[in-house]
Amino acid sequence: DTGVSQNPRHKITKRGQNVTFRCDPISEHNRLYWYRQTLGQGPEFLTYFQNEAQLEKSRLLSDRFSAERPKGSFSTLEIQRTEQGDSAMYLCASSLNRGSYGYTFGSGTRLTVV
């Protein structure tokens, strides 16, 4: 098991473009989370999936953001019409059974919007 995998590690995009990030959780983990982290701040919760169901979306997740987890395995986070304020590290985490054994985070995707 290689842990939580996120791709790409880095993404530079022009303002107004769409970007998509992928997260592959630990295989037996049924819960998946997306967080966003800006410089000097702790990660902020974006959204939560239990299997394929998206059970919570933060108000930080504007209508330009969409996340999916088809078949309850990998997940994608898409940002449409990117803005400079979207520049951040996007972290994915997964867990089994309400985090009884902790939540495992990936290394993140660093997005820079120019």
Next chain:
Amino acid sequence: DAKTTQPTSMDCAEGRAANLPCNHSTISGNEYVYWYRQIHSQGPQYIIHGLKNNETNEMASLIITEDRKSSTLILPHATLRDTAVYYCIVRVEQGGSEKLVFGKGMKLTVNP
């Protein structure tokens, strides 16, 4: 909003125990306390978690006060590789959902 407060930073000498404090005075009875750390440009790394009882694992010990309003993470023998930002976190469960609510964390610097 974060439910925890931590000092902004702390220094510790290599080989000594590092005691990292955290206040969570508004924690609810069923909310767990988690500790994570983050080294620059990496994802947060799980350290330990607990509800009421003190916990110990190969990385650290977690001491939770009886009233659960504060806790202390103890790294028994700090090394230079323990230099990181440490987050004390409350896991919030609401309406069938759950999440970790991070604060700004505390920068621990272990000095030789």
